[in-house]
Amino acid sequence: MGSNRPDGAARGGDDETRNRPDAALEADARGQERGREPPAIDVDDLRLVYADGTAAVSGVDLTVPEGEFFGFLGPNGAGKTTTIKVFATLLSPTDGEVRVNGFDVQSEPRKIRESIGYMAQETSVDPELTAEENLKFACEAYGVPRGERADRVAELLDLVDLTDVADKRADEFSGGMKKRLDAATALVHRPPLVFLDEPTTGLDPKARNRLWDYFRDINDRGTTIFLTTQYLEEADQLCDRLAVILDGEIVADGSPAALKRRVGGEVLDLELDGGRSARDRAAEIAREFDGFEDATVTVTEEGVSVTAEAARQRGTDLLVALRDAGLTVTGFNVRSPTLDDVFLAITGEGLEADTESEILRGEVSR
Numbered sequence: 411m412g413s414n415r416p417d418g419a420a421r422g423g424d425d426e427t428r429n430r431p432d433a434a435l436e437a438d439a440r441g442q443e444r445g446r447e448p449p450a451i452d453v454d455d456l457r458l459v460y461a462d463g464t465a466a467v468s469g470v471d472l473t474v475p476e477g478e479f480f481g482f483l484g485p486n487g488a489g490k491t492t493t494i495k496v497f498a499t500l501l502s503p504t505d506g507e508v509r510v511n512g513f514d515v516q517s518e519p520r521k522i523r524e525s526i527g528y529m530a531q532e533t534s535v536d537p538e539l540t541a542e543e544n545l546k547f548a549c550e551a552y553g554v555p556r557g558e559r560a561d562r563v564a565e566l567l568d569l570v571d572l573t574d575v576a577d578k579r580a581d582e583f584s585g586g587m588k589k590r591l592d593a594a595t596a597l598v599h600r601p602p603l604v605f606l607d608e609p610t611t612g613l614d615p616k617a618r619n620r621l622w623d624y625f626r627d628i629n630d631r632g633t634t635i636f637l638t639t640q641y642l643e644e645a646d647q648l649c650d651r652l653a654v655i656l657d658g659e660i661v662a663d664g665s666p667a668a669l670k671r672r673v674g675g676e677v678l679d680l681e682l683d684g685g686r687s688a689r690d691r692a693a694e695i696a697r698e699f700d701g702f703e704d705a706t707v708t709v710t711e712e713g714v715s716v717t718a719e720a721a722r723q724r725g726t727d728l729l730v731a732l733r734d735a736g737l738t739v740t741g742f743n744v745r746s747p748t749l750d751d752v753f754l755a756i757t758g759e760g761l762e763a764d765t766e767s768e769i770l771r772g773e774v775s776r
């Protein structure tokens with residue numbers, strides 16, 4: 411274990427007077443000096459090009475205020491992990507300015523590492539240690555004062571609901587339990603900012619829900635959270651604000667509700683018999699249908715999905731048009747847009763991707 415640990419954190423473990431790392435205290439002090447807290451994360455034109463020439467992040471601007479639950483969404487390979495690794499000072503930016511807790515990633519990496527928690531995609535839990543031993547080890551690595559360690563470990567075991575299995579080795583744990591333990595180890599030094607890189611990937615819904623409760627809990631206690639996820643529902647449930655990254659660039663940002671509003675209108679989901687050819691034909695009819703202005707039409711696994719201002723008012727007319735064309739509609743539902751629809755719009759299905767990005771940024775009206 412240890413890949414997630416701040417390499418500057420092993421020092422000073424027996425300093426009984428300190429219960430927060432110097433850097434976290436210093437971050438507070440800096441904020442007070444200026445009469446305000448610095449943002450938890452402040453990024454100006456971040457770029458990162460890997461040695462093989464891959465431009466993973468291409469000009470990201472971002473500010474995350476203290477206390478926010480911020481979500482960073484994007485498909486595989488979009489640049490989420492690369493960005494988070496720059497924030498955690500594990501990768502050096504090619505260009506741009508990045509401050510985390512008021513510290514510069516290039517010149518003050520150690521202070522950043524001491525004032526953040528980082529839950530990486532790969533678990534940092536040591537399978538041969540018990541849950542309690544894992545947390546004790548993390549306390550030592552992060553320099554939690556000796557006199558506080560027992561209470562801190564007990565508190566965190568309770569928080570992530572592992573008190574009953576504190577003496578069990580982590581290799582006996584389920585995936586969800588390991589993730590909860592991993593999340594707890596990222597918090598032993600009470601960092602004001604925590605990075606969670608796809609923390610619930612591969613977990614079943616029950617295990618995911620338990621982690622969500624835990625993340626909400628630490629955010630309610632004042633911890634800023636920067637979460638990357640591929641799960642749109644997770645982002646919708648947890649985040650105050652989101653940014654969507656695609657090919658290394660932020661293409662949309664806002665609260666989940668604002669992003670959904672910008673998709674515009676409502677969504678009409680239709681189920682059809684007759685396989686792919688029937689679905690393609692229905693999509694064609696929906697695109698040509700007079701009642702919808704600027705509709706986004708996508709072929710789904712069951713039928714077609716139509717996003718339009720007049721989806722509710724004119725939906726039944728479309729139904730009639732489809733039946734007149736000899737198609738069999740087996741299901742019909744009108745709903746508000748979800749983040750899935752936002753994502754579908756951003757990734758460009760049914761419309762030019764660039765136009766969609768502009769729509770989501772609010773730069774063009776529909």
Ligand SMILES: Nc1ncnc2c1ncn2[C@@H]1O[C@H](COP(=O)(O)OP(=O)(O)OP(=O)(O)O)[C@@H](O)[C@H]1O
Binds near residue numbers: 462486487489493
């Ligand atoms: N060490 C590396 N060297 C070269 N290219 C890399 C390296 N790591 C990542 N990449 C590439 O950089 C781009 C961004 O990858 P990154 O892992 O940041 O994306 P991601 O959004 O986190 O995706 P995932 O959800 O799959 O982790 C991808 O094209 C990826 O293949």
